[in-house]
Amino acid sequence: MENLPLHEYRVHKQAALFHKSHALIHISALLALFYYRISSFLSPDENTKIPTVSFVLILLSELFLSFQWLLRESFRWRPITRTVYPERLPPDEELPGVDVFIFTADPEKEPPLGVMNTVISVMALDYPPEMVSVYLSDDAGSDLTLYALHEAWNFATLWIPFCRKYGIRTRCPKAYFRAPDEVDTKGSPDFLEKRKNMEKEYFKFMELLKVASENSRNKGSNDSRKHPANIQVIGGKSHSTFSGMPNLVYVSREKDPTSPHHFKAGAINVMLRVSGMLSNAPYILVLDCDMYSNDPSSARQAMCFLLDNKITPTLAFVQFPQKFHNVSKNDIYDAGIRNSFEILWPGLDGLGGPILSGTCFYIKRESLYVEEVDADPILDKKSFGTSNEFLMSLSSNLNHRVPMKEDLNDRFLSEAKIVASCFYEEDTQWGKKIGFLYGSVVEDYFTGFTLHCKGWKSVYYNPSWPAFLGTATTNLSDTLVQGTRWMSGLHEVNLSRFSPLVYGLPRLPLLHCMGYAYVGSIPLYCIPLFFYAFVPQLSLFRGISLYPEVTSPWFILFSFVFSSSLAKELCDVIQTGGSIRMWWNDYRIWMMKSVTSYLYGSVDAVQKLVGFKKASFVPTNKVDDDEQVKRYEMGVFDFQVSPIHLVPMVIFTILNMASFIWGIAQVIFTGLWEKLFAQIFISLFILVVNYPIVEGMLFRKDKGLIPPQITLLSVAFVFTIVCVGAFL
Numbered sequence: 001m002e003n004l005p006l007h008e009y010r011v012h013k014q015a016a017l018f019h020k021s022h023a024l025i026h027i028s029a030l031l032a033l034f035y036y037r038i039s040s041f042l043s044p045d046e047n048t049k050i051p052t053v054s055f056v057l058i059l060l061s062e063l064f065l066s067f068q069w070l071l072r073e074s075f076r077w078r079p080i081t082r083t084v085y086p087e088r089l090p091p092d093e094e095l096p097g098v099d100v101f102i103f104t105a106d107p108e109k110e111p112p113l114g115v116m117n118t119v120i121s122v123m124a125l126d127y128p129p130e131m132v133s134v135y136l137s138d139d140a141g142s143d144l145t146l147y148a149l150h151e152a153w154n155f156a157t158l159w160i161p162f163c164r165k166y167g168i169r170t171r172c173p174k175a176y177f178r179a180p181d182e183v184d185t186k187g188s189p190d191f192l193e194k195r196k197n198m199e200k201e202y203f204k205f206m207e208l209l210k211v212a213s214e215n216s217r218n219k220g221s222n223d224s225r226k227h228p229a230n231i232q233v234i235g236g237k238s239h240s241t242f243s244g245m246p247n248l249v250y251v252s253r254e255k256d257p258t259s260p261h262h263f264k265a266g267a268i269n270v271m272l273r274v275s276g277m278l279s280n281a282p283y284i285l286v287l288d289c290d291m292y293s294n295d296p297s298s299a300r301q302a303m304c305f306l307l308d309n310k311i312t313p314t315l316a317f318v319q320f321p322q323k324f325h326n327v328s329k330n331d332i333y334d335a336g337i338r339n340s341f342e343i344l345w346p347g348l349d350g351l352g353g354p355i356l357s358g359t360c361f362y363i364k365r366e367s368l369y370v371e372e373v374d375a376d377p378i379l380d381k382k383s384f385g386t387s388n389e390f391l392m393s394l395s396s397n398l399n400h401r402v403p404m405k406e407d408l409n410d411r412f413l414s415e416a417k418i419v420a421s422c423f424y425e426e427d428t429q430w431g432k433k434i435g436f437l438y439g440s441v442v443e444d445y446f447t448g449f450t451l452h453c454k455g456w457k458s459v460y461y462n463p464s465w466p467a468f469l470g471t472a473t474t475n476l477s478d479t480l481v482q483g484t485r486w487m488s489g490l491h492e493v494n495l496s497r498f499s500p501l502v503y504g505l506p507r508l509p510l511l512h513c514m515g516y517a518y519v520g521s522i523p524l525y526c527i528p529l530f531f532y533a534f535v536p537q538l539s540l541f542r543g544i545s546l547y548p549e550v551t552s553p554w555f556i557l558f559s560f561v562f563s564s565s566l567a568k569e570l571c572d573v574i575q576t577g578g579s580i581r582m583w584w585n586d587y588r589i590w591m592m593k594s595v596t597s598y599l600y601g602s603v604d605a606v607q608k609l610v611g612f613k614k615a616s617f618v619p620t621n622k623v624d625d626d627e628q629v630k631r632y633e634m635g636v637f638d639f640q641v642s643p644i645h646l647v648p649m650v651i652f653t654i655l656n657m658a659s660f661i662w663g664i665a666q667v668i669f670t671g672l673w674e675k676l677f678a679q680i681f682i683s684l685f686i687l688v689v690n691y692p693i694v695e696g697m698l699f700r701k702d703k704g705l706i707p708p709q710i711t712l713l714s715v716a717f718v719f720t721i722v723c724v725g726a727f728l
């Protein structure tokens with residue numbers, strides 16, 4: 001057994017070869033295209049004369065898209081997939097400890113029942129229970145959540161033995177009772193009876209939380225912005241009697257509006273310190289409150305990498321994909337973020353490791369404490385703060401098994417409250433060099449990037465049975481708000497000294513750095529897409545052609561570049577098991593996001609940089625509106641979105657409608673179709689892709705339509721744009 005590998009990987013050589021050949025052709029075409037642009041601008045003839053402003057904008061867009069395409073090629077260079085052999089792991093007694101961190105921040109948007117389901121699902125991990133400690137971080141400091149956690153413990157004392165005895169795989173009770181496996185309903189009479197009892201217990205548990213939620217609503221919840229630190233070991237006294245139960249700890253850090261709390265990154269760092277003092281496991285599983293464990297063996301799967309002596313010295317984390325239980329087949333909002341987890345991450349895995357994705361990863365505690373891969377933590381109070389208890393946790397051998405201290409006494413807990421206080425990080429390196437980094441609302445991308453720059457590697461493992469399942473946003477409004485936050489966070493990193501190309505190039509392999517730069521550049525798609533949405537159209541109004549005539553050989557070049565890049569995306573989707581429909585839907589939501597989330601996110605980051613705006617993190621809503629879910633499942637857009645998001649989409653759609661009609665009219669009256677074809681085509685293409693917007697404006701009567709006043713307002717905007725455009 002000993003010599004057999006714990007894991008293997010396969011490089012997708014054929015796919016990579018195909019992509020490399022295509023890249024060669026595509027890049028040649030791009031070079032020819034830029035040659036045409038520049039030469040025709042410098043020595044224009046009758047047909048190719050373009051006003052300077054339009055020329056600059058369109059050239060800029062082409063350069064941007066080409067550069068992003070080039071960065072994106074890195075993902076196609078060496079994609080890999082991995083296999084693990086958990087049965088070859090050392091015996092249970094030799095497995096290292098795992099601390100699980102779960103985060104919640106708002107009991108209204110993140111109802112405790114959902115959070116507790118996540119908690120219970122990981123408490124039931126298939127891993128020696130004495131080696132597991134589950135910590136729930138509650139940024140709201142809510143009594144309701146704390147109460148729910150006590151009840152969750154009580155329920156788990158019944159649930160976990162049941163799961164173990166009958167080998168239940170879906171250990172999130174909500175998911176288990178929602179869709180019982182085939183096998184389950186066919187079990188033995190004894191099992192069926194136990195299952196029924198269990199279901200009754202779960203209903204009781206649900207009922208308790210429901211009543212408590214109502215009471216808390218009537219009473220008014222506690223102040224989530226200002227509260228003292230509160231740390232409690234749940235089931236503390238009895239936990240030695242339940243030998244099969246992992247530790248369960250409630251952590252609510254101190255919060256005060258006068259002191260920045262750095263959102264989730266701040267919460268993670270508090271958890272690192274508190275857990276460091278209590279259980280100090282060398283590995284940590286990080287989960288958002290809506291990401292339940294769907295396969296109890298994920299810890300063992302991760303250990304196949306983390307315990308492999310060949311790679312472990314430099315391995316910082318094992319990332320699992322974010323998958324969602326509520327993504328529909330059509331997924332019109334790209335709620336499943338498929339592109340990242342099916343295409344980009346496997347690509348990065350072959351180059352140095354996937355990007356840290358906020359949740360569903362097992363990370364080595366040590367990697368968050370040291371300045372370089374091989375370095376030891378600098379054991380001083382300047383870096384880590386003044387708590388001796390915490391400093392002691394650093395010097396104890398992290399790879400040693402350290403189960404939770406049995407003698408948890410008041411002194412220990414009060415020390416834990418100190419490390420969870422607002423002032424603890426003052427004048428320390430927390431958030432700067434240690435722990436999760438502050439300064440970007442995508443703390444995951446930012447921290448992962450610096451880890452890789454310090455010399456750490458990461459691994460992506462995408463098992464066929466999803467290890468974790470989350471709740472995806474299923475309405476346009478939440479999708480755009482969340483997207484804006486992500487884009488703002490990415491652009492914050494771009495604008496900082498950690499900008500991937502500047503900071504990464506000397507520290508990372510070129511292709512890995514390009515991958516990071518590509519993800520960082522996503523918000524900047526707003527620039528080319530914004531220009532494409534109105535520059536060719538305004539030129540069309542004035543009868544100016546920005547592209548070669550249809551009869552010119554150069555036209556073939558432009559058509560090639562356009563179709564070749566589209567086809568490549570389609571290939572990516574199909575190769576990873578997707579469908580044409582998925583590709584089309586992704587393309588559409590990408591266009592919509594470009595002129596909304598990407599644009600606002602980029603602007604937001606600039607505003608924060610110049611001090612016009614304070615950082616904020618609006619947690620994503622996890623409560624569904626049934627009607628909206630129904631529309632999402634049917635693939636019908638729901639335009640109940642704030643006007644600020646809706647207006648740009650509607651403006652561009654109307655502008656393209658108008659320019660298309662105008663273009664056709666010009667062709668009819670002047671017969672100059674060769675000259676105007678490309679721009680008429682662009683308008684039509686944008687309209688076809690965004691047809692749901694046209695439909696929302698003109699043909700829908702339901703609640704999800706585009707309100708007529710938005711359409712009217714947008715018409716007024718379009719009119720102004722066209723008038724102003726006449727002078728460009």
Ligand SMILES: O=c1ccn([C@@H]2O[C@H](COP(=O)(O)OP(=O)(O)O[C@H]3O[C@H](CO)[C@@H](O)[C@H](O)[C@H]3O)[C@@H](O)[C@H]2O)c(=O)[nH]1
Binds near residue numbers: 106262263357441621
């Ligand atoms: O001040 C805060 C804000 C959020 N959270 C928690 O952070 C998690 C993620 O927040 P959510 O509102 O669900 O944001 P998403 O955009 O869905 O999350 C994605 O993006 C985040 C970065 O923007 C990452 O941290 C997440 O892991 C990733 O899933 C949730 O469990 C929250 O409870 C906190 O603990 N404290």
Ligand SMILES: [Mn+2]
Binds near residue numbers: 288290620
């Ligand atoms: Mn989330």
